[in-house]
Amino acid sequence: MEIRVNDNDGLTVFSLKGRLDFTNSSNLKEEIMKSVKEGKKQMILNLSQVDFINSSGLGTLVSILKEVRLARGRMVLTDLASYVQEIFEITQLSHIFEIFPSQSEAVEAFATSPVNVN
Template identity: 35%
Template sequence: MEIIQRENKSIPVIDIVGEVDLYNAKDIKDVLDGMIRDGKYQIILNLAKVPFMDSSGIGTLVTVMYKLKKYQGGLKVVNTVGSVAKVFKMTGMDAHLEIFDSEEEAINSFD
């Protein structure tokens, strides 16, 4: 798995490439926790290149989402595809996470 950090209109975007599972979900959490420590409370997570995510990955997203809410921030998830979108729907996470089809939609939702 690869984690790529960048910005789009001054909003941090994290691109995840590869499968997210028990063995690497902590890496994502560490990156996101670091951003929160740096005062970045509005974050976009791009999952376009994530073919699989297990419960560890979902748990990480939920944990970070609640941390960001404490700071009146938010975690926006974009480009869920295939089995990841199905897992979000089956677990009901699609009702809890803010999921968007594009980065632009996610960015505009922060306003």
């Protein structure tokens, strides 16, 4: 999995590319928690180029979300492929994560409501 990180006006955008599963999800958690420790707690995970995710990847995202919220941060997901969106619906994780159709809509949401709305 490739992880690209961009800081922009207090928002950290993680653009993920590839597969999110048992073999690589711990790298993602390390990368995000590093940012949280640096005080960057407002973040967007852009999944537009994630072509595969399984229960291990989902479990890692849940684990990261819990830690981000524990640190009083906010993490949202954007640009999910339709089949990735589907497994968020089936697992009902769509009720736990904030999911936006596009990164620009997520940025707007942070501007209007900087705190977690869930």
